[in-house]
Amino acid sequence: GAVVSQHPSWVICKSGTSVKIECRSLDFQATTMFWYRQFPKQSLMLMATSNEGSKATYEQGVEKDKFLINHASLTLSTLTVTSAHPEDSSFYICSAKHPYRGNTEAFFGQGTRLTVV
Amino acid sequence: SQQGEEDPQALSIQEGENATMNCSYKTSINNLQWYRQNSGRGLVHLILIRSNEREKHSGRLRVTLDTSKKSSSLLITASRAADTASYFCATDATGTASKLTFGTGTRLQVTL
Numbered sequence: 693g694a695v696v697s698q699h700p701s702w703v704i705c706k707s708g709t710s711v712k713i714e715c716r717s718l719d720f721q722a723t724t725m726f727w728y729r730q731f732p733k734q735s736l737m738l739m740a741t742s743n744e745g746s747k748a749t750y751e752q753g754v755e756k757d758k759f760l761i762n763h764a765s766l767t768l769s770t771l772t773v774t775s776a777h778p779e780d781s782s783f784y785i786c787s788a789k790h791p792y793r794g795n796t797e798a799f800f801g802q803g804t805r806l807t808v809v
Numbered sequence: 810s811q812q813g814e815e816d817p818q819a820l821s822i823q824e825g826e827n828a829t830m831n832c833s834y835k836t837s838i839n840n841l842q843w844y845r846q847n848s849g850r851g852l853v854h855l856i857l858i859r860s861n862e863r864e865k866h867s868g869r870l871r872v873t874l875d876t877s878k879k880s881s882s883l884l885i886t887a888s889r890a891a892d893t894a895s896y897f898c899a900t901d902a903t904g905t906a907s908k909l910t911f912g913t914g915t916r917l918q919v920t921l
Binding site: 696698726728733734735736737738741783785787797798799800801802803805 | 849851916
């Protein structure tokens with residue numbers, strides 16, 4: 693149990709277009725999900741905390757109009773990279789905490805590799 | 810950034826040897842967790858140690874925590890080629906609404 697599925701696993705898009713990434717908790721309900729960004733051979737940097745039914749909380753330096761987050765249900769959060777540019781190319785990973793496992797252990801999606809050309 | 814530091818950044822050992830990775834952090838924490846990431850993949854939770862614990866074991870993994878030094882170590886005993894991956898520590902700091910802050914990571918290479 694406690695599976696988080698992320699889709700797509702990779703995407704290539706043209707500059708100026710928008711890309712939507714989905715994060716689903718498959719067997720549990722997650723009121724809170726987290727979105728991270730990871731550059732090659734670097735650590736994960738938290739971008740935002742996605743809260744079901746309310747606005748996401750963005751970390752300092754992350755443009756909320758650039759990275760739109762929607763958490764419309766207890767099992768789905770989406771990250772939309774708007775007007776993507778090559779510098780947005782990165783590995784994006786979501787996670788969710790299981791509410792019945794002490795809300796401590798985080799379960800991660802497989803990640804989405806975004807390449808903007 | 811409150812990101813923690815890990816050392817070494819990279820570690821190469823032979824199968825059967827032990828691997829030790831260290832993590833330092835900056836703030837008071839509720840717990841510290843270790844995760845593993847295979848290249849280009851998501852993260853897998855390995856072990857969690859709470860702030861009031863000093864040592865924890867899980868299979869071939871041994872984690873220590875020294876809150877006075879704000880540091881933790883992960884020991885993998887009798888390493889296998891399949892242990893090759895990047896390892897990250899992550900802290901759940903007090904008063905941060907359960908957000909995880911990741912360390913810089915250690916890339917472990919286990920050769921046959």
